[in-house]
Amino acid sequence: xxxxxxxxxxxxxxxxxxxxxxxxxxxxxxxxxxxxxxxxxxxxxxxxxxxxxxxxxxxxxxxxxxxxxxxxxxxxxxxxxxxxxxxxxxxxxxxxxxxxxxxxxxxxxxxxxxxxxxxxxxxxxxxxxxxxxxxxxxxxxxxxxxxxxxxxxxxxxxxxxxxxxxxxxxxxxxxxxxxxxxxxxxxxxxxxxxxxxxxxxxxxxxxxxxxxxxxxxxxxxxxxxxxxxxxxxxxxxxxxxxxxxxxxxxxxxxxxxxxxxxxxxxxxxxxxxxxxxxxxxxxxxxxxxxxxxxxxxxxxxxxxxxxxxxxxxxxxxxxxxxxxxxxxxxxxxxxxxxxxxxxxxxxxxxxxxxxxxxxxxxxxxxxxxxxxxxxxxxxxxxxxxxxxxxxxxxxxxxxxxxxxxxxxxxxxxxxxxxxxxxxxxxxxxxxxxxxx
Numbered sequence: 001x002x003x004x005x006x007x008x009x010x011x012x013x014x015x016x017x018x019x020x021x022x023x024x025x026x027x028x029x030x031x032x033x034x035x036x037x038x039x040x041x042x043x044x045x046x047x048x049x050x051x052x053x054x055x056x057x058x059x060x061x062x063x064x065x066x067x068x069x070x071x072x073x074x075x076x077x078x079x080x081x082x083x084x085x086x087x088x089x090x091x092x093x094x095x096x097x098x099x100x101x102x103x104x105x106x107x108x109x110x111x112x113x114x115x116x117x118x119x120x121x122x123x124x125x126x127x128x129x130x131x132x133x134x135x136x137x138x139x140x141x142x143x144x145x146x147x148x149x150x151x152x153x154x155x156x157x158x159x160x161x162x163x164x165x166x167x168x169x170x171x172x173x174x175x176x177x178x179x180x181x182x183x184x185x186x187x188x189x190x191x192x193x194x195x196x197x198x199x200x201x202x203x204x205x206x207x208x209x210x211x212x213x214x215x216x217x218x219x220x221x222x223x224x225x226x227x228x229x230x231x232x233x234x235x236x237x238x239x240x241x242x243x244x245x246x247x248x249x250x251x252x253x254x255x256x257x258x259x260x261x262x263x264x265x266x267x268x269x270x271x272x273x274x275x276x277x278x279x280x281x282x283x284x285x286x287x288x289x290x291x292x293x294x295x296x297x298x299x300x301x302x303x304x305x306x307x308x309x310x311x312x313x314x315x316x317x318x319x320x321x322x323x324x325x326x327x328x329x330x331x332x333x334x335x336x337x338x339x340x341x342x343x344x345x346x347x348x349x350x351x352x353x354x355x356x357x358x359x360x361x362x363x364x365x366x367x368x369x370x371x372x373x374x375x376x377x378x379x380x381x382x383x384x385x386x387x388x389x390x391x392x393x394x395x396x397x398x399x400x401x402x403x404x405x406x407x408x409x410x411x412x413x414x415x416x417x418x419x420x421x422x423x424x425x426x427x428x429x430x431x432x433x434x435x436x
Contacts, residue, residue, distance in 0.1 A: 138161055139162065176222075270429060273307040280417075409423045
């Protein structure tokens, strides 16, 4: 039997500060263990009753735990050995080496005006201003560089060319940037205004502090505006870039045609971000000694990336999980609420027992992401992991509607018992929630 995560854990999503804090806790844990070993040695020298010694020393607990958890390496030691050494300050790691998929195909359902087939601007969900009063034309030159050591995105806005005129046959243009889905003032950055020109030169760099793990879920919006002194600024065009599909190997400035802002309705949104998780199935009796007594489904909810909330900006969120069919809804579990984050890390494992291997062909694991706003909660969307047959135990059910990507995760789990199957799936909005 393969022991999962035996040699190491992937803690690359943690910052050096977070890893250092965990290391301090583990060192304190090691010191407490050392003291407890001294206590046990003293008991062994003074206590003659073996039954009482077994109770006082806590050896009974270790014996019972070893029957259930057969990993040779304790969890604390596993985490300790997985803390990565600090990167050399003089070496900048290639972005493509830090996580798979960046600079390649965008996740399904992603929003980006540079992606064919997407008919709308993400910024249109949150924006205000005067649109449509001038015909958009011209282009914008900029470059993107990400520094892995500093976890800093540099947006170098170079120049515009052939902009439309706004008022009285003139334009006073500037460029405004947002790192969506954060549309807060923290995300908003602007260049200087250039007076009376249709081909302004800016040569300004806008900086964003953003962890590398969040880049996949972010969209950079660059819009050009005419600055109106006594009225609303006038929109001159925009470019939206899905950072998950950006070619990070290219750091030279590139020209991009400005696009009109096509209004996007909330009903048009097919995905509200990405959910990152791992699943595995442990068959009944497969660990020896008749354990586990029934099959177990493990769901490790790691994080979400680029959550697009109802109103935009950071969000308080949590994840619910259900195993369907469960008419009594007893299978419901949920993570803690992670506050004020667009890319929250949940790091929560749900364990479900009572499974036979054959049940996996009839069951569905439903994971839904929820937004908490005061005392109210609203669903953002979710995923369903199942065979996607539309039926469960011979009856038609609406929740057996897994997408191709969701079915692939479930199939891989069934075909690879004891092995964690890692997945990053779009949080789809067309899911018919069974557990409102």
